[in-house]
Amino acid sequence: MLIVLAVLLGVLLVLAGWLAVRVAQAAGALRDLQAAADGARPEVDALDVTALSARLPAAQDAAHRAADAADDPVWRAATHLPFVGDDLAAVGAVARAADALTRDAAPDLLAAAQALTGPAPSPTTTPRGWVDLTALADAAPAVSRAAAVLDGLRDDLDRHDPADLVGPVAGPVTTLRDALSGDALRSVQDLADVLPALLGADGPRTYLLLSLNPAELRAQGGIVGAVAVLQVRDGAVGLVGQRSTADLPERPASVLPLTEAEHALHGDRLGRWVQDTVLSPDFPRAAQLAAAFWTASTGQPVDGVLATDPVVVADVLAATGRTVTADGREIGGDALLAALLRDAYLGYGDPRSGDAFYAQVAAAAFGVLADALADPAAARSVLPAVADAVAERRVLAWSAVPAEQARLAASPLGGAFLSGDAPTPTGDVGGAVGVFLDDATAGKLGYDLDVAVGVTLSGCDEDVPVATVTVRLDFRPPGDVTTYPAQVLGDGSSALPPGWLATNVSFYGARDGSVGGVLRDGAAVGGPAAREARRPVVGLTSRLAPGAGEEYVLTVPAPGGALTVWSTPTLAGPGVTSASCAG
Structure with missing residues (x-):
């Protein structure tokens, strides 16, 4: 019996030693891959396809070595062990993801980038004054293939909860999961699939x-x-x-x-x-x-x-x-x-x-x-x-072809606040609230209006945190604004003195949600209420003298500890902002 135990112990020690070797090999390969990725950042920012293509073989080699080490039978068996099994499984997932990224997705992405930024491959028959976007259409299939690979990798990584992993493993898993945002990737793939048709591949x-x-x-x-x-x-x-x-x-x-x-x-x-x-x-x-x-x-x-x-x-x-x-x-x-x-x-x-x-x-x-x-x-x-x-929601697109429009509506280009379920930084658009502005002066004084929309969260340790949405309007026209012509000041329908600015502000709640009380400069204020596409709406009118400002505050639930606000894009302000308890 002692001989048997000794033999088993010896086998276990050998297996443990072999596993340690494989872990060291994987760790070294992943460090090499990280170094290659860190060095590529300036080239990615500059879209230097030539330099990135030259760097790719080393990255592919490092990723393949890491994946090969994690594919060892001893490693796979060790993923079922207590304490260390989850971490080994997660490292294996990261290694496989890196291998697939560099081997399958990166070449397609580089090919797409080359098509978009490289010189035209041959003389074009594009009419003078037209914009040649054939490179964009040519890049679409490669982008679609890469997005499909990345989407599959995200599903693999989603099976590993960073909360169950040790710090050195949790960090890379979290980073990769965030980078492989499923909604964003699906939007890219959806758009890539319909882009050739949108650009006239099937007819003018x-x-x-x-x-x-x-x-x-x-x-x-x-x-x-x-x-x-x-x-x-x-x-x-x-x-x-x-x-x-x-x-x-x-x-x-x-x-x-x-x-x-x-x-x-x-x-x-x-x-x-x-x-x-x-x-x-x-x-x-x-x-x-x-x-x-x-x-x-x-x-x-x-x-x-x-x-x-x-x-x-x-x-x-x-x-x-x-x-x-x-x-x-x-x-x-x-x-x-x-x-x-x-x-x-x-x-x-x-x-x-x-x-x-x-x-x-x-x-x-x-x-x-x-x-x-x-x-x-x-x-x-x-x-x-x-x-x-x-x-920032400053570029929008709609197609009269229903199948294409379904893809657009689910993308950042769709602008489908009432009719779609496009992804947002904190979920989908159905859970977002809206703040939309409409000039009520019938002039062009909005050039002098500064708009700031913000959102903060509180009660993050509660079952349903609370979001506070603030809308700051500051009207700072030149001192001689009252001398401007009627086409700038407005047609007088607002019944305000010349140089004043009236703006309708509409607050939209989340789909099937509610809009609580609205404060204007700290005092409760009410306005006409309605419902549109299952969203509650409250409308107010801001009336500002030259040099004046107002702040509106809306408090709404933030299920899941996150909220996105869609708003009117203005000269200085984007059309979307978000906040999350996770930071």
Whole structure:
């Protein structure tokens, strides 16, 4: 018996020693991989595909060595042991994830990046002045494959709770799980799958582009200042038409039937004026109305609607170091915002001339963008600016094709606050609350309005924490604002003194949730209440004298200890903010 025990002990010691060797091999390989990843950060930020491609083989080797060590039969058996089994299983999952990332996903991602930022592979037949986006369509399949790999890895890592692991193991598992956000990856994959069709792979497409003007706020970011017609054909996009809102007069009746809630909240403005289609906080609904308005006014059907604002144009121009020329002036950066949102209305006596200048700048910016994207270095600089704009909800898209629209609505481009379930930083949009602004002065004084939306959490140790949403409005126009023309000051319908600013503020609760009391500068205030798409709504009106400010406070439950707030993107403020008890 003693001999048997001695033999068993010897075997166990050998196995333990072998396991220790394998753990050391895996740890060394993962350290090598971490060093390679840390060194690649500047190259990732610069989208230096050549340098990243040169670095990839070493990363693949390190990841494969780690995965090979963790695939050892002794390692697999040890994952069932008490105390250390969970940690060994988690290290194995990290090693397998790293191997799959470097072997399967990274080559596809690098191929997509090369397609987007590299030189055109051959001369193109793209018409002069059009933007060639064939590289984007070509990159889509690789992005979709990479997203599918990453999504599978996230599911594998989700089986390992960092709370059950020791610190040195919990950290990498948490980092990888956060990086492989399932909702974000699914959005990428969904969009990649439909992108070729959206870019005309199945035939020409016609889209409306709504240029939103934040000097006169609407829920989606600003009143529709101009409408452009984009044609997409074989991956290339051209600006083929443009109308100012003066060329699209009001309709005698709503272009689409309105819901009871829409009538209660907005009257029939949504469907009678193209400028007001974006009163809806739900972009798919706003886009449907804009498309129907266009067809009713021109007889031309469209395949989809896009929307963006001058902040995006200014940021893209700044990123590329380019300017636009309009009315004999060279404009770029912050000067572009001032020219579009203030000077255009002070320098022209006729509002239609101001709108025409706005449209002229938009057309010039499109031409500059087409030129910039033909330069690989400029294209690389554009991508971060566009990514930031999407994250701030300043770029929106809707398709008239139901299958494509379902994918868009579930993505950051969809803007589907009422009708979708897109992911947010703290869950999905159904659990988000909303704060949307609508200018009630009928002027362009929003250029001087600073808006700050914030959210903080309390009671994080309670069953249901509480979120406090704050909305700060500060109106700081120039001292001579009262001398401005009516097209800036407004038409007088607000019954306020010249130079004052009226803004409707709508608070939307979570879906099937509630909106508690609202405080204005510390005092309770009430307003009209309604329900829209299963969300409670409370509407208030802010009236600010020049130099004045107000703060609104809304308190709502935050199930799960997290909350996201969708809001109107403004000149300086993004359209989304969030907070979590986890920090």
